[in-house]
Amino acid sequence: MTEDRQILLGRIVGLYGVQGWVRLESWTEPRMQIFRYQPWLLKTASAEKEFHGSRGREQGKGLVAELPGIADRDEAASWIGAEIRVLRSVLPRPRKDEYYWVDLEGLAVVTVDGTVLGTVSHLIATGANDVLFVRDGEKERLIPFVTGPFVKDVDFDARRIVVDWDPDF
Template identity: 45%
Template sequence: MSEQAERSERDDHVVLGKLTSPYGVKGWLKVYSHTGPMDGILEYSEWVLRQGSSLSRHRLLQGRRHGKGLVALLEGVDSREAAESVAGAEILLPKTELPQLEGDDYYWHQLEGLTVVTRDGAVLGRVAYLFETGANDVLVVKGDPQGEPPAIDDRERLLPFLPDEVIVEVDLAGGTMTVDWDPDF
């Protein structure tokens, strides 16, 4: 697959989770979900599976909680051997199928790549990724003085995603996030 095709594929889909391993002998698979709540992944009736550079579509026939995790049965996966062949695949969803959010709610993928700027105009870098803690989500902002626009340094900063406290404004169209943050911290 060409680099441009891979970039387009990444731009068009969001990763919802991963098929980890077979469960039983009838094609069921254990599922690791990135959605919140965990079983929100089961609300999507069709999954796009990515294994390496290949994509395949599968209808979700059944899914349920099992212990602390999830298990699912997909159309066309009806034996342990078939389940083994798709184990390890990422579960994708076209971004166009995500529910519309209201107000100041954002999907994480919308925040990744935004340029982070302080109220005073200092460029801290770009949002590399986010992670969840017990209290709040955290932005990982990586500085790049050679980037466009250039950051003030090459530090990695962890900023709490706290709207109206740390996060002043999110401008998805402009590709920026304004924060109330001391660059020395």
């Protein structure tokens, strides 16, 4: 885990009003948490800028935000589509047996017998439980991220996750 790694938290999806506010999509849980993590590093295909002190609120079914230093709709329009990122170091430490998905990505996955299954490419939430996508070349396995029955150990020092999983499945 590198503290200077940029973590994607959301993106700007539109404009709100005439004073430079924007609509955004937050991937934090709960979604209003996005405002706790500062500064925001906004990046589009043509620009990148750091914003300190962004604030916002729920508006209808979404969120709206004020970007410091952006005072009009035209200037705000240039940030539509921008990714909202923060440095990993601004996120709070996870509690025992809790993990940020981004910290799990790239870890090796091995069975309790030592068979290497591949590396975690990404995770998804299914509602019932989160699922690890483990890739080994062309082969991809989907393993429920359920501690106890399937996930036996997460070892960041060794950069691996030990699972009780059939390598042929």
